[in-house]
Amino acid sequence: METKTINIKINGKNKQINSCMTIAELMTKLDINIKLIAIALNGVVIRRLDLDKVQIYPKDEIEIVRAVGGG
Amino acid sequence: METFANPCLTLLTDSTRYGELDFDLIEGAIEGGVDMIQLREPAFTESKVIKTGNLIREITKNKALFIFNGNPKIAHKINADGVQLPESRIDTVAADIPKGLLIGRSIHSKTTALKSEKAGTDFLIAGTLFKSNSHLEIDPSGLSLISTLCKVLRTPILGIGGINADNAESVIKAGAHGIAVISSIWSASNPKDAAKTLKQKLVVN
Numbered sequence: 001m002e003t004k005t006i007n008i009k010i011n012g013k014n015k016q017i018n019s020c021m022t023i024a025e026l027m028t029k030l031d032i033n034i035k036l037i038a039i040a041l042n043g044v045v046i047r048r049l050d051l052d053k054v055q056i057y058p059k060d061e062i063e064i065v066r067a068v069g070g071g
Numbered sequence: 072m073e074t075f076a077n078p079c080l081t082l083l084t085d086s087t088r089y090g091e092l093d094f095d096l097i098e099g100a101i102e103g104g105v106d107m108i109q110l111r112e113p114a115f116t117e118s119k120v121i122k123t124g125n126l127i128r129e130i131t132k133n134k135a136l137f138i139f140n141g142n143p144k145i146a147h148k149i150n151a152d153g154v155q156l157p158e159s160r161i162d163t164v165a166a167d168i169p170k171g172l173l174i175g176r177s178i179h180s181k182t183t184a185l186k187s188e189k190a191g192t193d194f195l196i197a198g199t200l201f202k203s204n205s206h207l208e209i210d211p212s213g214l215s216l217i218s219t220l221c222k223v224l225r226t227p228i229l230g231i232g233g234i235n236a237d238n239a240e241s242v243i244k245a246g247a248h249g250i251a252v253i254s255s256i257w258s259a260s261n262p263k264d265a266a267k268t269l270k271q272k273l274v275v276n
Contacts, residue, residue, distance in 0.1 A: 011100035035095040038126040045125035048094065065122040067084075069114025 078273035081248030103266030111140035124149030165191025221246030242255030
C-alpha cells in the first residue's frame with residue numbers, strides 16, 4: 001500500500017513527510033533529541049507533554065529551535 | 072505567580088559554556104529542589120529567547136520562579152515571573168519595568184547594592200563570592216560581601232560565583248537568602264541529585 005505524504009515546512013524549508021505523524025515521531029525520524037530543543041508549530045511553542053500527542057497536518061510550519069547561542 | 076522561596080536555590084543557564092540547554096536537566100533540577108530558573112543567554116536572538124522562554128515557562132509553571140535575565144519587555148512577553156538586570160542597568164527604575172514582574176539585580180559592591188534598593192528591587196544577586204569558572208578573571212569578594220550587605224539592606228540577597236556543595240552552607244550562614252549556581256548543576260554527573268544536595272545545604276539550623 002502506498003504511504004500517503006503531506007507537505008510541511010521545517011525551519012522555513014519545504015519538506016514532505018508521511019501523514020499521521022506526531023511531532024515526537026517526526027523528531028525521531030529526523031534523529032533530533034527532543035530534550036535539547038524547543039519546537040514551535042505554526043508559531044506556538046508545543047508543551048513537552050504534548051509532543052507525542054500533536055499530529056502534523058498539511059502545510060504546518062514547524063520551527064525547531066536549538067537552545068544554544070549563535071543565532 | 073510563584074512566591075520567592077526562602078531559602079532560594081537558583082539555576083542560571085549558560086549554553087555558551089555548557090552547550091545546548093538540556094530541558095530534561097532543567098526539569099530534573101527543579102525536581103531536585105531548584106526554586107528559580109534564570110534564562111541568561113545574551114547570545115540568543117529575540118526569537119530564540121521567546122521560543123526557549125516559552126518552553127521554560129511551561130516547565131517551571133507552578134513549580135519554580137522563571138526569571139529572564141535581560142530586557143524587561145521580553146521578560147513580560149514570555150510571561151516570566153521576573154527580570155534580572157545587570158549592574159550597568161542601575162538607572163532602570165522599577166517604574167520603567169512592566170508591572171507584575173519581580174525585579175532582580177546583579178551587584179558586586181555595597182555602593183551598587185544601595186543604589187539598587189533605591190531604584191527598586193525584589194532581590195539581589197551578589198558576587199563573585201568564590202573563584203568562578205564563569206569569571207576566572209575576577210578576584211572573588213569572599214563572604215564578606217554578603218555579611219556587609221546584610222547589615223545595610225532589607226532586600227533578600229542570593230550569593231553567586233563558585234558556589235558548590237562544600238561552601239553553600241557558609242553563604243547562608245553569612246546572611247544570604249539563597250544561592251545562584253551554574254556549573255554546580257550543569258556540570259554535575261547527576262544534576263537532580265546535585266540540586267538536592269545543594270538545597271539541603273541551604274537549610275541551616
